[in-house]
Every structure is written in C-alpha cells, then in structure tokens.
Amino acid sequence: MAGVEPDHLRFNILGTLEGWAGGTRLRFGGSIQERVLATLLFEPGRIVPVTRLVEAAWDEEPPTSAAHQVRKAVSELRRRIPRGAGVVVTDDPGYRVELGDGQLDLNEFADLLRVARAAVSADRTAEAEAALRQALALWRGPVMAGRGGRVIEAAATAWEERRLTAAEQHFELRLAHGEAAELIGDLRDLISRHPLRETLRGHLILALYRSGRVAEALEEYAAVRSLLVEELGIEPGAQLARLHEGILREDLELALPSAEPLPAPATAVPEPGPADRGVCTLPYDLTDFTGRDEELRLLLEKACEPGGEGTRIIAVDGMGGSGKTTLAVRAAHRLADHYPDGQLFLDLRGFTPGERPLQPVVALESLLRSLGVPDEQLPGDTEERTALWRVAVARKRMLILLDNAVDASQVIPLLPASSGCLVLITSRGQLVDLDGAEWIGLGMLAPSESAMLLAETLGVERTAAEPEAVAELAELCGRLPLALRIAAARLRNRPRWTVAHLVERLSHETGRLNELSTGRRSVTATLELSYQALSAGGRAGFRLLGQHLGTEIDVWSAAALMGTSVREAEDLLEDLLDAHMVQQYALGLYSFHDLVRSFARSLPGDDAGGEVPAGRLLPYYLGATETACEVLFPDRLRMDVDVLVPSASELPPLRTAAQAMDWFDREYHTIQLAMDREGDLADPACVVRLTRNLAFYLYTRSKPDEQVSQGITAVRAARRLGDQRLLCLSLNNLGVAQWRVGRFRDGIDSVSEARRIARALGDEVGEAMSVGRLGLLHLDNGELAEAVRCLEQAVVLRRESGYVAGEADSWANLSSAYRRLGRYPEAVAAAEKALRVNRRVGVPDREKPAPNDLAAALLGMDEPERALAVLDEHLTPGDEARQTENHALTLALSAEARQLLGDAERALRDADRAREIVGRSGVRLRASEVENITGRVHRRAGDPARALSLHRLALDHATALGYRAEILDALTGLADAAEELGEKEEAVAYRERARVLAAELGIGEGAAE
Incomplete structure (x- = not known):
C-alpha cells in the first residue's frame, strides 16, 4: 500500500x-x-x-x-x-x-x-x-x-x-412531473421484495392508471388488499382507499399533472442537439438485442447522473462472450442524441483473435482522423497526439465508445478532458488503474433472458415446440450470449436438426466447445485470448484448477492441487477473478463457468511436471478430514496417519463443530468424486484412512448408500496395501454400512472375515468390535439367540480392550435384543447401563441410540411416563440433519408415549412428522420401525384403515430387507387393524403368520403379541 x-x-x-x-x-x-x-x-x-x-x-x-x-x-x-x-x-x-x-x-x-x-x-x-x-x-x-x-x-x-x-x-x-409507464417495471421489482409497503403499491397503481392500464391498476389494488387481509388482518390504509375510489370515479385529479416534465439539474446531461449530430462511427445496434435489461437501465442511469468537473467514464467488464460490446453499443445508440457533436467507436483489439492490442499512438490516429484531422497535421508521438485529441474535443459534447480494452495504459491517453463528454469502455477485467471509472459487471444471463435470446435468434415457433430442450440448451451454453448465438446459428443452418439433437451433441463435455463454433465466432477462440493474457504461472495454475472436481474451489484445496502456498493460491484465484476466468458467489469460494471449465480441461500439457492432480488432493483431504473428525467425533478410535499430509497452516480452520460440519457438507461430494476417479491409483494407505473419516460423516448425515460405496473402496485399498490391521478395521466399517441398508447377510460375511483377521493378529480391539457388530447384524436378521450371545460377549471384550464408547454401543444393542425377546426388565437395565457409559465418555451425540432403546423397553413394560421423560431429555430441536433416522425414531416413540398418556393430538402430529423425516433419511432400516409405530398410533386414535396401510408399508420394507423382527411387528399390527375393521379372516391369517415367525425367532406367543 x-x-x-x-x-x-x-x-x-x-x-x-x-x-x-x-x-x-x-x-x-x-x-x-x-x-x-x-x-x-x-x-x-x-x-x-x-x-x-x-x-x-x-x-x-x-x-x-x-x-x-x-x-x-x-x-x-x-x-x-x-x-x-x-x-x-x-x-x-x-x-x-x-x-x-x-x-x-x-x-x-x-x-x-x-x-x-x-x-x-x-x-x-x-x-x-x-x-x-x-x-x-x-x-x-x-x-x-x-x-x-x-x-x-x-x-x-x-x-x-x-x-x-x-x-x-x-x-x-x-x-x-409526468412520468408513469417508465416507472412500472422498477416499482414492480421493488414491490416483489417489499410486498407490504402500501406507499409503493399506491405509486404503482397510480402509474398504471396514468399509463391507460386501468384494469391492471384495479387488479393491483385487489391484490394488495387481499395480501394485507391475509397477512395482517387489516384493510388498506386511507391513502390507498382514496386512490381506489378516485380511479372508480375517474377522478380528473389523478390524471397526468399539467406541470412540465422534470427539469434536469444544472449538471445533468445536456438536451439533444439538432438533427445533425456530427460524425458517428457506432456499429449497428442489434435488432434482436435481448436481456441485460437491468444492466442497460443501470448504465443509462449512470450516464444521466449529474457529473463532476471531468469526463464521465462508465466501464463494462465481463468474461469473453458475455455481451459487453452489444450492451455498450445499445446504450450508445440510446444516448446518442445527448451528444450532438459526435459518437465515436474504436475497437482497441485487446482480445481479438489473430490481432495484437492497438497501441495508444495508433488508436489516437484513428480517433483524430474520425474528426477530420488530415494526415499531414498528425503529430508523431503519443503525447503530442493526446494533446491534439484533447484540444479537438474540448468544449464538445461527444460520446466515445472504447471497446475491447486490454489495460488502463491503453485507455488513459484516449480520454478527453471535456466535462461534456461521455466515455464508455468494455474490457474483460476491471482496469484497476483507471481512476474515476464507474464499473458495471456482466455475469451470465438469467434463464428467462437466455430463453428469450434463443427465441429471438432462432424463432419463436421453433423454441416453443421444444421448451424443455431450449432450457437445457441454455444451461449447456452456460447462459453465455456468445455461446447461445452460436448455438442458434448452428440450428438455423441445419433446419432438420431439433433443439434436442443439439442438446444431445453438447451433452458430451469433450466435444462441447467444438460444437460452439461457427464461421469466425468460437467460444474456444474467445477464451483462448483471456488464457494467453495470463502469466506463465497463471496459465499452469488455471490448467490444474480445471482438473478440480468440485463445483466450488476454496483456497486450501486450490493450494494443494497446484502445489503452492495458500497465499499464492489465493492470489492466483483473485487474478483469475479479475480476468473473469472464475466466478465468486461467496467469500473464499470460487467456481468456473461451465464452458471455462471445459476449456481448461481441453488444454494440453501440465507445467507442474505431470503429477496426477488427485495425487495431491487426496492427502490434502485426508489432513482436512482428520481435523474435522477430531472436532466432530472425539471419541473415535485413534489411528496413526502414516501418510504425508499438509501442515495445519495449509488446512482450513475447522475449530468448531459447526465449521467442521459445514466444511464436510460442502466438500464431501468432491472427495467422493476424487476417490472414484483416482482411488485405485492413489496411495492405498491414504485411501483407507480417508474413507474411514468420510464414513463418520456419512453415518452422521444419514447417507447409507454412499457409506457402503466408500466402505467397499476402503476394503479394496486395504487388500491392495496388504495391511491386515487396516483390512480388519475396513471390513468392520463396511459391515456397519451394509447393516444400515439392510444387507444383513453381506454384513455378517464382512464382519466375520474381520473377526478371523483380528484373532490371527491378536487384535483385542478389532475382535471386540467384530463380535459387537456381529451381534447387531444377527439381531436385525432375526437370529436373536445368536445376537444375545455375541452382544453379551462383546460387552466383556470391549470393556477389557478399553474402548468404552464401543462398550456403550454393545449395551444399547443388547437392550434391543432383550426387548425383542420380551425380556423387558433386562432390556431396561442394559439401556441404562449404555447411558451411564455414554455420559462417562461425554459425547452427547453418542447417546442417541441408547435413549431410544431405553424408551422402547419402558413402553414394553407399560411405563409411558418414564419413557417420555427419557425421550424429552434427548429430543433436541434441530437434530433432524444429524443421524436423521435416530431422530425420527425418537420422535415416533415420543408420539406413542404421549398417546398412552392422553395427548392424542400431539401424538398424531409427531408420528406423522417422524415418518416424513425417516423417509428423507434414506435409511431403509428405520423406515419399517417408524411406520409400525405410526400405525399403532393411528389405530389407537380410531383410524384402523390408516393403520392397516402403514403396517403394510412396514411389512413391504421389512420383507425387502429380511428384517424379521419388524416383519413380526408389522404382522401383529396388521392383525389388530384388520380385526378392528371387521376383516376377521384376514386378522386370523396375519396372527397365524406372526405366531409362526415368532416361534422361528425364539419368541413366545405372548411376547409376539
């Protein structure tokens, strides 16, 4: 500075x-x-x-x-x-x-x-x-x-x-002062954001009335009256009511005022001159100019604001192909009458294919010749030509459009000194050294503007015939005006092509840029010029960043990908942002326009020595996930990370649980893509540890299918590495993932192999983990006696191995097994033991399964008041996003307890809410449990038909998973509901099926009931 x-x-x-x-x-x-x-x-x-x-x-x-x-x-x-x-x-x-x-x-x-x-x-x-x-x-x-x-x-x-x-x-x-129609658009826009502002509504009604749109004015009054009554329970105020009455009476006082139009202040843009406006070299204005209404309005507004002592400069910046020149030319034609001494256009060729940027001395020659200065009077150097140019336009009112500028040094000698002149500039990046300029940035067109542009250039009939394909075409073109016009030109030249056919051709990223080329216009050529304007290091970094798989790129992952410091990565990203080669929608997060990413990935070579980008990203993500997991899951088993990972200064600051979870939410999909693409080629030790960290997050966010996929990747990498201890851990984690999606037999196979490995290694912690997970899998597979045997053994093994949190899990699962067998007092004791151990560990999130098990056991003992007290203590608002299925089960059990205590209305509401939540979670294992509980709640509420429907859904879900314990509950619920509906034969059939299944599970008939 x-x-x-x-x-x-x-x-x-x-x-x-x-x-x-x-x-x-x-x-x-x-x-x-x-x-x-x-x-x-x-x-x-x-x-x-x-x-x-x-x-x-x-x-x-x-x-x-x-x-x-x-x-x-x-x-x-x-x-x-x-x-x-x-x-x-x-x-x-x-x-x-x-x-x-x-x-x-x-x-x-x-x-x-x-x-x-x-x-x-x-x-x-x-x-x-x-x-x-x-x-x-x-x-x-x-x-x-x-x-x-x-x-x-x-x-x-x-x-x-x-x-x-x-x-x-x-x-x-x-x-x-007489304005009306021209105010309507701006008023509607402001009202859409502040719909209850009666004064704004009154201005809009009056503007509509004065524009001859009486019916619309009355409709607007009806709309605001309805809104005020519905939202606030009040009628419109006196001012709006008088305005409405005046329109109905055709009150002359509401007509356009007789006053003169609003006079311009002393410093405003001068009034138009005579018909002869002097020399004009502006390009033609496109007849199909579409979109950019807000940007055009802003540009014209800035041009008409009171000016200072010097020349007013308004500059438009945006990526190549965003329509900067088209917008500036349209504005110049709109403003031409205000500058009667001439309107000059000059292409500075800053980014023109096959040409070098125009030097100021050459640009000044062109401008002076436009004013009629003969060759023999042209000075030789830049300074003298600048002086002559400023003298020539002194005291004139001229508009100068300098298109396609490369930097401020190219523009500054061309600026007039007259306060009556307006200079419009277009450039791909903001010219930071150009003092006094007002900047308007262009991004992508809005979806509606893109559709309008295609309709204008391609024809309304053709676009109306394929509206969905038109919308998809706009997205594939990145809503970039140049790409949209090229696509429309290709379709015009090929009348037999449908829009859908071009969409299919553009859907393949490798060939998309080739398709977006016609005649001399090409998206690739436009982007190539911006790329070549970067430094050598900038070009290398741009190519590497193009390989990033995320939709958003933060400075830390960018630094890891490019092999630079975080500060260097940020500087490069900011340079790319200035050049409109990347976009930024949130502080610290950058993204590529779709076509720019395609361009980056199409570029050959790698200045960084040919290193596979994911070979840099995966160790970075391992380091970052380790940091996040330390914050979110402090009770997990520790594992040595014998992989070289970035230092703490090169990792994002994840100091709180909220920061860590937000980072995981943003990055986990990118990590998965990197694993899918490079996992089999990367260091297997890194892959195993990274997938384990990701599994904790996926479990918490209830993403079971992704958890299975990552578990398979981890096992494959551990086998490739030949590390039996890591293979044991990965197989155990895969077994949990398979349990969550109801693949119990696959899970038993995975965990059984893990147990054999642990025994061979003498790994007490690994064996304790395996036995506990086998108990869980046998439990939900309906093998209750084997489940109890494994879980009772797991409690002892986990205590002896010193993994206290794992001991709590085994006690909770043992409680569920006892409950399934009808051994409710033992189930209550086991769940209470799990809670005590969890409190000793001190991690609240680990308490989630145990309260549910305790409450279910207490309900089995007909103690709903105790059950509700347990659930209310652990039912935390805002928990729906973490371990969603456990939260849904807590809510469902709470509903059943409330109903038994007489709160029928709250019970029905909570039960239906629980079913909605579990449906979102994607954890099919819990869906049948929640549906069975909700079915019981509806039956007790006097709606056996609804109960029958819910129990049938539970039966379908449980049968598809082989979840025999819940199949039994579903059959019992179906029997009870059918009996209340008078369907005696169906009830008897359901009870017989339940009796047979209960016998298979080792449950007495009374317990099955």
Whole structure:
C-alpha cells in the first residue's frame, strides 16, 4: 500500500463490504475482521465498545478469547488499511473509525438525503430528484450481502428503511412531473421484495392508471388488499382507499399533472442537439438485442447522473462472450442524441483473435482522423497526439465508445478532458488503474433472458415446440450470449436438426466447445485470448484448477492441487477473478463457468511436471478430514496417519463443530468424486484412512448408500496395501454400512472375515468390535439367540480392550435384543447401563441410540411416563440433519408415549412428522420401525384403515430387507387393524403368520403379541 494517498481511501458498506485504496481493492482478512469493521463503519466517528464488537463478531456464542481476538482483528485491519492506525483509532472502552468526506458511502447516502429534504422544502424538485437518485444508486444490495450476523443486521434494518423511504419519495417526485409507464417495471421489482409497503403499491397503481392500464391498476389494488387481509388482518390504509375510489370515479385529479416534465439539474446531461449530430462511427445496434435489461437501465442511469468537473467514464467488464460490446453499443445508440457533436467507436483489439492490442499512438490516429484531422497535421508521438485529441474535443459534447480494452495504459491517453463528454469502455477485467471509472459487471444471463435470446435468434415457433430442450440448451451454453448465438446459428443452418439433437451433441463435455463454433465466432477462440493474457504461472495454475472436481474451489484445496502456498493460491484465484476466468458467489469460494471449465480441461500439457492432480488432493483431504473428525467425533478410535499430509497452516480452520460440519457438507461430494476417479491409483494407505473419516460423516448425515460405496473402496485399498490391521478395521466399517441398508447377510460375511483377521493378529480391539457388530447384524436378521450371545460377549471384550464408547454401543444393542425377546426388565437395565457409559465418555451425540432403546423397553413394560421423560431429555430441536433416522425414531416413540398418556393430538402430529423425516433419511432400516409405530398410533386414535396401510408399508420394507423382527411387528399390527375393521379372516391369517415367525425367532406367543 506504499504510496497510496489517504484521500484515495474509500469504504463501501451499502452492499458487499468493500475497501479501496486508490484503484486497489483492500482485503480485510476473515469474517471476524469484516464484521468488526462493518460495525465500526455503521457508527463513524463514534466509540464502539469492545463488548459490542464481540457481540457483532460472534452473535450469542463468543469464545472465551473473544475480546483478545477482536483486538487482533483490529490490529490486522490496521495492517491491511493504508495508514490504518489513523483510520481505526483506539478510544476506551473500544474503537472508532475516523473518515473524511467521500470516504464512506453510508455518509454520502445520509448527506444526499439531507440535500433532498432541503430541496423539497425549498420547492427545488429537480435538485431533490437528482439527490435521491444519486443516494439510491449508492446501494449495491443488502448490507454485507445479508451475511453480517444479528448485530449488523439490526443496524442495517434501520438504513434499509431509510432507503425504502427515499425510493418512495423518488417515485413520488417522478410521478408528480409526468412520468408513469417508465416507472412500472422498477416499482414492480421493488414491490416483489417489499410486498407490504402500501406507499409503493399506491405509486404503482397510480402509474398504471396514468399509463391507460386501468384494469391492471384495479387488479393491483385487489391484490394488495387481499395480501394485507391475509397477512395482517387489516384493510388498506386511507391513502390507498382514496386512490381506489378516485380511479372508480375517474377522478380528473389523478390524471397526468399539467406541470412540465422534470427539469434536469444544472449538471445533468445536456438536451439533444439538432438533427445533425456530427460524425458517428457506432456499429449497428442489434435488432434482436435481448436481456441485460437491468444492466442497460443501470448504465443509462449512470450516464444521466449529474457529473463532476471531468469526463464521465462508465466501464463494462465481463468474461469473453458475455455481451459487453452489444450492451455498450445499445446504450450508445440510446444516448446518442445527448451528444450532438459526435459518437465515436474504436475497437482497441485487446482480445481479438489473430490481432495484437492497438497501441495508444495508433488508436489516437484513428480517433483524430474520425474528426477530420488530415494526415499531414498528425503529430508523431503519443503525447503530442493526446494533446491534439484533447484540444479537438474540448468544449464538445461527444460520446466515445472504447471497446475491447486490454489495460488502463491503453485507455488513459484516449480520454478527453471535456466535462461534456461521455466515455464508455468494455474490457474483460476491471482496469484497476483507471481512476474515476464507474464499473458495471456482466455475469451470465438469467434463464428467462437466455430463453428469450434463443427465441429471438432462432424463432419463436421453433423454441416453443421444444421448451424443455431450449432450457437445457441454455444451461449447456452456460447462459453465455456468445455461446447461445452460436448455438442458434448452428440450428438455423441445419433446419432438420431439433433443439434436442443439439442438446444431445453438447451433452458430451469433450466435444462441447467444438460444437460452439461457427464461421469466425468460437467460444474456444474467445477464451483462448483471456488464457494467453495470463502469466506463465497463471496459465499452469488455471490448467490444474480445471482438473478440480468440485463445483466450488476454496483456497486450501486450490493450494494443494497446484502445489503452492495458500497465499499464492489465493492470489492466483483473485487474478483469475479479475480476468473473469472464475466466478465468486461467496467469500473464499470460487467456481468456473461451465464452458471455462471445459476449456481448461481441453488444454494440453501440465507445467507442474505431470503429477496426477488427485495425487495431491487426496492427502490434502485426508489432513482436512482428520481435523474435522477430531472436532466432530472425539471419541473415535485413534489411528496413526502414516501418510504425508499438509501442515495445519495449509488446512482450513475447522475449530468448531459447526465449521467442521459445514466444511464436510460442502466438500464431501468432491472427495467422493476424487476417490472414484483416482482411488485405485492413489496411495492405498491414504485411501483407507480417508474413507474411514468420510464414513463418520456419512453415518452422521444419514447417507447409507454412499457409506457402503466408500466402505467397499476402503476394503479394496486395504487388500491392495496388504495391511491386515487396516483390512480388519475396513471390513468392520463396511459391515456397519451394509447393516444400515439392510444387507444383513453381506454384513455378517464382512464382519466375520474381520473377526478371523483380528484373532490371527491378536487384535483385542478389532475382535471386540467384530463380535459387537456381529451381534447387531444377527439381531436385525432375526437370529436373536445368536445376537444375545455375541452382544453379551462383546460387552466383556470391549470393556477389557478399553474402548468404552464401543462398550456403550454393545449395551444399547443388547437392550434391543432383550426387548425383542420380551425380556423387558433386562432390556431396561442394559439401556441404562449404555447411558451411564455414554455420559462417562461425554459425547452427547453418542447417546442417541441408547435413549431410544431405553424408551422402547419402558413402553414394553407399560411405563409411558418414564419413557417420555427419557425421550424429552434427548429430543433436541434441530437434530433432524444429524443421524436423521435416530431422530425420527425418537420422535415416533415420543408420539406413542404421549398417546398412552392422553395427548392424542400431539401424538398424531409427531408420528406423522417422524415418518416424513425417516423417509428423507434414506435409511431403509428405520423406515419399517417408524411406520409400525405410526400405525399403532393411528389405530389407537380410531383410524384402523390408516393403520392397516402403514403396517403394510412396514411389512413391504421389512420383507425387502429380511428384517424379521419388524416383519413380526408389522404382522401383529396388521392383525389388530384388520380385526378392528371387521376383516376377521384376514386378522386370523396375519396372527397365524406372526405366531409362526415368532416361534422361528425364539419368541413366545405372548411376547409376539
């Protein structure tokens, strides 16, 4: 930041938090620094206590070191902000920010509102309208993009209210001066976000009425009245009611005012000149220009704002093919009448296939010749030509469109000095050294805009015939205007092709870019120019990042993939972001446009020495998952990680359970893709340990099918490695996964092999684990006696091996086996033992199965009050996302207990909710249990028909899995429901089947009932 003048410092908070030092974007660090700075910026010049900054940074759960971390965050901000010690000032008991004029958009917004109020009071409506327009233009979205936390959100709400009030007054002034139809779109957009604002609704109704759309005005009143009645239970206010009555009476006072149109303030764009507008070299305006309505509106609005002393510069940036030139040309034609002395266009060829960027001396020659300067009067060097150019356009009102700029040094000599000129610039990246420019960024078209563009270029009839294929074509083209136009051109040239046929051809990524080429236009050629503009290191990094399998890329995985430091990876990603080669939708996360990713993967060679990218990613993901699992599952068995993994500084900061789970949620799919692609080629030791870590997450998030797939991968890698201890562990974990999807016999085979290996190795922990899991598998396979034998042995073995958490699991499963056999007192004792052991371990999430087992046993002993007390203690709100199936079972058992205690309404609601949750979980093992319980609840509630339906579903699910214990419960429930419905023969048949199955399971007839 050396050399940056303090008056060039600028902070913007009305949208995403931004800081600028001259043309350089400041990076503040992490979210803590951003929240601290934002809180200070909301109260410029005032002392903000440290306690408030702590609350803003962490909401309601600050760490014990929060005050110290706030001080560290302030220190970091001072380091990152030029002369930061003079900006963020210590002032007991906290800090304050000291800023001057023009350094904070929030201050400018407040100042402009004061100007507007004074102008209204003095009846200077043109000045008031201009001030309000400028004030509203400062807003770029919700404060901190809506991610500021509770304290910042509270402060932002007050400013958002002032923004809405200003918008309402702005519309009111424009209505008062004769505008109507042109306001409707903006009013509808604002109302869609604030539907209960009656003043906005009134402005829209009046604008519709004055535009001759009386029926729509009345419909709008009916819509807002209905909404207010439904949402708030009130009728529209007096102002809306009077407006409605006036429209019905055709009140002349509502007609267009007789006042003159809103006069422009003194500094506004001049009125159009005579018909002869001087020289014009603008390209033709596309007749099928489609989309970009918001960007065009913003560009025109900026062009018509009051200007300062110098030339107004508006620049449009975006990736190649995003339609920058088309938008700028459309805007230039719209603005042409305001610049009667000429409208000049110059292609600077910054990214033109086969050509080099135009040098300023050559560009100036072209501009001067456009003004009629003869060759003999053209100076030789750049400085003299710049001076002549500025003299030639002095005191003129001209529009200059400089297209396809490569950098600021190419543009600066071409800028006129006249305050009456407007310069439009297009470039692929923001020209950070171009001071005073207002930037408009172009992203992808919206889906509706993409469909409109295809309809305009291809024909409405052809697109209307295949609407689904058109939508898919737009997505395959990445909603990029250039790609969409090329696709439309291919279809126009091939009238026998359907849209669906082109979609099928584009579905293959390897050939997609070849398809998006026609004539001289090519997506590949457009992207190639942006790629070649990168440095050699940037190109190598871009190619490697193209091999990343994630939809989003964070700086840590990028660093691992490229073999660089995290800072170097972030710098490269930021460079690519500036060049629009990547996108950023959240802080610290980057992504490729689909076509850019395809382009990156099509590039040959690898400057990094040919190393397989996943060979770098898998060790990184092993290190990161180890960190996450240490936080989330601290009671798991420890395993030595004899694989070289990145250091802690090269891994994401996963210090809390929320951070670790959020990281897993975002990354697990990418890890799976990397394992699928490279798992058989990578270091098997890394694969085994990584799949084990992933299994913990998949179990917690109830993803059983993925857990089986990863378990198979781990076993395959352990066999390849030849490590019997790891193979034993992997087979045990696979057995658990197979149990969760109901593949009991496969699970018994896997765990039996693990037990044989453990015995051969003398591995007491491995054998104890195997015996316990065999007991669980035999239990749910209906082999109850063998299950009890294994589980009783497992309790002893696990205690002797020292794995206390495993002992608790065996006690819980033993409780379930005792209950299935009708041995309820023993079931209660075993479950209570499991709970006591779990509490000793101190990991709450491990308690989930044990409370369910205890409650089920207590219900079997007809003690619903005790059962409900146990369940209520462990039924935590918000648990649906973790171990979803266990949460569903807890809720179902709670419903049954509540019903037995007389709370019938709550019981039915909870039972149905439990069934909905277990259906989402994908764990088929628990579905039949929850359906059987829900069936019993509905039967007791007097709905045997519903109960019959639920028990049939349970029977189908349990039969498909071979889950014989639940088959027995389903048959018993079917018999009871059929009997209540008067279907005696069916009831007898169900009871006979239940009796036979109970005998096979070793359960007495009474217990089966």
